[in-house]
Amino acid sequence: MDILEYAFMQRALIAAVLVGLVCSVIGTYVVLKRLAFIGAGISHSAFGGVGLGYLLGVSPIGVAIPFSLAIAMAIGWVSRRGKVSEDTAIGIFFAGTMALGVLFIGLREGYNVDLFGYLFGSILSVSTTDIWIILGLGLGVIGVVLLLFKEFFFMSFDEEMAAVSGLPVDRLYFLLLGLMALTVIVSIKIVGIIMVEALLVIPAAAAFQLTRNFVRMMLLSVLFGVVSGVAGLFISYHFDLASGATIVLTAGAIFLLCFGLSPKRRGRRVSA
Amino acid sequence: MTNPSVISLRDVWVFYGETPALKAIDLDIEDGEFLGLIGPNGSGKTTLIKVILGLLKPDRGKVTVFGAPPDRLGRSRGLIGYVPQRSQGDWTFPVSVRDVVLMGRYGRIGLFRRPTAADEAIALKSLDAVQMREYAGRHLGQLSGGQQQRVMIARALAGEPLLLLLDEPAAGVDISAEDQFYELLGELKEKHGLTIVVVTHDIAVVSSHVEKLACLNQTLYIHASPEEVLTAGTLQKVYGCEVELLAHGRIPHRVVEEHD
Numbered sequence: 001m002d003i004l005e006y007a008f009m010q011r012a013l014i015a016a017v018l019v020g021l022v023c024s025v026i027g028t029y030v031v032l033k034r035l036a037f038i039g040a041g042i043s044h045s046a047f048g049g050v051g052l053g054y055l056l057g058v059s060p061i062g063v064a065i066p067f068s069l070a071i072a073m074a075i076g077w078v079s080r081r082g083k084v085s086e087d088t089a090i091g092i093f094f095a096g097t098m099a100l101g102v103l104f105i106g107l108r109e110g111y112n113v114d115l116f117g118y119l120f121g122s123i124l125s126v127s128t129t130d131i132w133i134i135l136g137l138g139l140g141v142i143g144v145v146l147l148l149f150k151e152f153f154f155m156s157f158d159e160e161m162a163a164v165s166g167l168p169v170d171r172l173y174f175l176l177l178g179l180m181a182l183t184v185i186v187s188i189k190i191v192g193i194i195m196v197e198a199l200l201v202i203p204a205a206a207a208f209q210l211t212r213n214f215v216r217m218m219l220l221s222v223l224f225g226v227v228s229g230v231a232g233l234f235i236s237y238h239f240d241l242a243s244g245a246t247i248v249l250t251a252g253a254i255f256l257l258c259f260g261l262s263p264k265r266r267g268r269r270v271s272a
Numbered sequence: 273m274t275n276p277s278v279i280s281l282r283d284v285w286v287f288y289g290e291t292p293a294l295k296a297i298d299l300d301i302e303d304g305e306f307l308g309l310i311g312p313n314g315s316g317k318t319t320l321i322k323v324i325l326g327l328l329k330p331d332r333g334k335v336t337v338f339g340a341p342p343d344r345l346g347r348s349r350g351l352i353g354y355v356p357q358r359s360q361g362d363w364t365f366p367v368s369v370r371d372v373v374l375m376g377r378y379g380r381i382g383l384f385r386r387p388t389a390a391d392e393a394i395a396l397k398s399l400d401a402v403q404m405r406e407y408a409g410r411h412l413g414q415l416s417g418g419q420q421q422r423v424m425i426a427r428a429l430a431g432e433p434l435l436l437l438l439d440e441p442a443a444g445v446d447i448s449a450e451d452q453f454y455e456l457l458g459e460l461k462e463k464h465g466l467t468i469v470v471v472t473h474d475i476a477v478v479s480s481h482v483e484k485l486a487c488l489n490q491t492l493y494i495h496a497s498p499e500e501v502l503t504a505g506t507l508q509k510v511y512g513c514e515v516e517l518l519a520h521g522r523i524p525h526r527v528v529e530e531h532d
Contacts, residue, residue, distance in 0.1 A: 165379035
């Protein structure tokens, strides 16, 4: 295809595939363990990190990585041991870190930041460095998931039983939140801070409509995530639409299709 | 065995805020005992099980399971099989019966490693033990309540435990299935030399199957044979009110104690 002659389109395509892959794998846990709101809290916290990076005059993504990891741990800590209810705590972190980001960027004199790009994605400005960051972090996340596959599986299904069996569920939970934070970072350039939540939830939720087998659900989720990324990219290019939004809406259309076709909803038997 | 107590609690207290859930519990459960732990709702039965499992640390007192505090069991943790309350499960989770039972092996397999063919074989054998092997490929949500409960027991058995703790295992299961269920537990106990603790508020059914009963309502009232416990005086003390007992024998009859 001729549009792939452009180097920026090649990079965008690689990024879309990688992000679709990583988000859908982590998204499987987000959907099954009902971490969607925690995911929203973590993703919005990345904006505080981006803002701090600008203020300090260093790489925004470089600062967003430790910043998001720290907020993810803080949200996890509150949700586990806190005296504040989990959704209230997330609501506070969510808005608080966004506000910090706005404040930080405002403090930087004469700013002309592409805020819009961080919030809603700017896939066509993906640089070679970005590709390496996405590849490195993405493979790291996938590697950890493969290494601890059965542990995350058990913990997602039944945390108390996993604890009784001697699995270190607290550490696994915080590790999962950390992986979510890294997934958010990986996705910022593609769909942006505001919309990354969609890629964490929609492909896995669509896959959940079609199967009662965990591995099949994860594989279907990856298929949907990657197809959304690639199809969304091409559609946005052809019709000159915002790429991040088009990718998210493509995923949404896939979900609606799966929801309509779901044998579960029609009460049919699905083998596990 | 030098120490025949599988579980030993000494002066165990648990508080939820200011409210005591367990008061001064002293309890020894011997190797091979089949114990029914009974008490009204909110009497601390589940709390006691969580203390024994090490999921909850007592505010005071000493707990040992197989001679060690439950949170320091290390490898011996695999000796405990646990069947939680049915209401806790997520029955929409995409998991097959075989996978659930295999999870019972995870603690023994260890981090990072994959289940082997030997683990698969043990999982299937555990399903055999509860007569559920033919359902191995089914999704968990497609089973009846009684069948799901059997799968949970198979999962506990897959860890090759010496001690089996069951929390309200027969809740939501009809009476005839409940009888079969306790018979199954009795068989498993004989076959595998298990120590079994069943938590329930259904005194009538459990008392015709277990060897010992322990009555709990914050404090432990009695730990003795069902015959001794079922003298209504004890039950009245535990429940603090009228006791309605649908005794479970050849001729079902109802025992109602008047309350003054």
